[in-house]
Amino acid sequence: NIHDLISKSPFTTGIPSLIAGDFNVMDQGFIKVPFAEAAKEYARKNLSVTSDSVYDSKYVPYQRAVHRHLVEELGYSVAYGRDDSDAGMKTSKFAGCIDWVYIKGLGSKQDEHIIETDMANAKGTSDHNAVTVTLSLGESNGDLSHDFKFMTFNVEEYYHDFSREDLGKCGVKDLRKKLQPTTAQMTSYFQNLKPWVFGKIAKVRAIIEGHKPDLLCLEEHSLGLRLTNDDIVGSYAQGHVFDHEEILKKLLPEGFSIFVKETGEDAWFSELANAVVWKTEVFEKVVQKG
Numbered sequence: 077n078i079h080d081l082i083s084k085s086p087f088t089t090g091i092p093s094l095i096a097g098d099f100n101v102m103d104q105g106f107i108k109v110p111f112a113e114a115a116k117e118y119a120r121k122n123l124s125v126t127s128d129s130v131y132d133s134k135y136v137p138y139q140r141a142v143h144r145h146l147v148e149e150l151g152y153s154v155a156y157g158r159d160d161s162d163a164g165m166k167t168s169k170f171a172g173c174i175d176w177v178y179i180k181g182l183g184s185k186q187d188e189h190i191i192e193t194d195m196a197n198a199k200g201t202s203d204h205n206a207v208t209v210t211l212s213l214g215e216s217n218g219d220l221s222h223d224f225k226f227m228t229f230n231v232e233e234y235y236h237d238f239s240r241e242d243l244g245k246c247g248v249k250d251l252r253k254k255l256q257p258t259t260a261q262m263t264s265y266f267q268n269l270k271p272w273v274f275g276k277i278a279k280v281r282a283i284i285e286g287h288k289p290d291l292l293c294l295e296e297h298s299l300g301l302r303l304t305n306d307d308i309v310g311s312y313a314q315g316h317v318f319d320h321e322e323i324l325k326k327l328l329p330e331g332f333s334i335f336v337k338e339t340g341e342d343a344w345f346s347e348l349a350n351a352v353v354w355k356t357e358v359f360e361k362v363v364q365k366g
Contacts, residue, residue, distance in 0.1 A: 092181030092213060095152065097350070098204065098230040098295045102172045103143045106136045108161035111172035118170075143176075152178040155209045155226075157186025169195040169203040175228055183212030185223070191283060198237035201279040204230035208287055224358060227289035233298045234276040234323075235344045240265055247344035248301075251309050262312035269345065270316045273298070277326045284353075285329050292353040298323060298346040299338060331356055335364065 105111040119125035125135050146152040158165055160173035167175040167190060177188075188209040194200030206229035213222045239245040243261055251257060251265065284292065300319040303310045320336075328334060333356050338349045354361075 090181070092179075094155075094177060094179045094182060094211070094226070095146065096175075096177040096226070096228040096293050098174060098228075099142060099176050100174050101139045101142060102160055102174055103140055104159050104161040105165075105172035106139055108159075110163050111161060111166075115171065146178050150180075152180045153184075155179050155182075155184040155186065155211060156188045157184075158188065164190060166190070167205045167207060175204060175207050175230060177207065177209055177211075177226065177228060179211060183221070185210035185212070189287075191229075191287060193279075193283070198239075200236060201276060201283065202230060202232040202236050204232065206283055206287070208289060224290040225288065227284075227287065227292040228295070229280070229283070229292065230295040231276070231280050231297060233296050233343050233346060233348060234273045234280065235298075236276055238269065238272045238344070240268065248309060249342065252307075259312070262309060266309075266313040266316040269301070270318055273301075273318070273345075274326055277323060281327055281329060284327075284332075289353075290355045290358040294351040294353060296343065297336065297349045297351040298343075299336070299349050301345050302347075328353065333361065335361065 102111060102115065106115050116125075116128070116131050119131055119135050123135070125131050143154075147154075155177040156165070156173075165173040165188075167173050177184075186209070188207055191206040191208065193202050193205050195203050195205060206227055208225055208227045210223050211226050213224065237245070240261065243250075243255060243257060243265065246255060251262060255261075257265070280294075298320075300321075300323055301313065301317050302319065303313055303317060307313075324334065332353050334351055334353045336349045336351045338347055341348045
């Protein structure tokens with residue numbers, strides 16, 4: 077519950093805050109072109125939304141409720157200048173704008189920039205585009221105002237569209253339980269997984285270096301391929317395992333620090349985390365909670 081989380085936070089009263097990341101829901105995009113028809117079709121096919129009236133009266137209000145809650149009950153405002161039904165605001169391979177930045181006690185230049193990541197292509201970086209926007213800390217004008225560039229980016233576990241021709245798109249859990257692959261298939265999977273993942277990490281790093289955010293949120297950040305000695309696939313992965321420290325060495329440019337919090341979600345090959353990255357010459361971590 078967002079309200080409970082925020083109300084217990086020591087950073088709430090009088091302290092600027094932002095909530096950002098992959099919300100997995102649009103807002104105006106559910107009811108306006110160019111994204112509304114595709115959203116309605118998805119709801120019909122995948123979520124048993126059987127009629128336009130159910131879509132309009134139940135599905136859409138439920139999906140949009142998080143935006144109303146943040147604005148009307150918690151006092152946040154969206155940092156973007158454009159309506160999310162704008163075609164240029166597409167941040168997801170399968171929908172419109174589902175990656176959001178909400179602020180309280182901060183200003184926004186409303187200069188959001190959608191960074192294309194070639195989402196529809198297996199050679200792309202992620203199934204999300206990255207977003208940057210300039211935020212302001214302090215007074216709205218004068219010497220006390222400090223602008224900083226903020227970025228949010230769902231990096232999709234650095235796994236985007238990994239597949240093997242004979243296995244399709246599958247995760248380590250599938251190898252253990254479902255597919256019963258051959259030795260050759262198992263060996264091929266792990267031989268190719270690490271180069272693929274680190275290729276995506278290099279692309280994410282290039283985006284960070286190219287767009288130079290001062291503060292960055294990464295969603296679906298990988299904690300690395302960690303297998304136990306008795307793991308059924310462990311023998312096939314020998315020599316191809318990689319941990320979180322190895323990821324960070326390749327991911328972070330010089331001058332950045334990171335805080336990582338695991339989500340408890342097991343994904344394609346690793347446990348996921350959310351990460352906050354900051355430029356050390358601009359920000360410093362004062363206190364850590366949670």
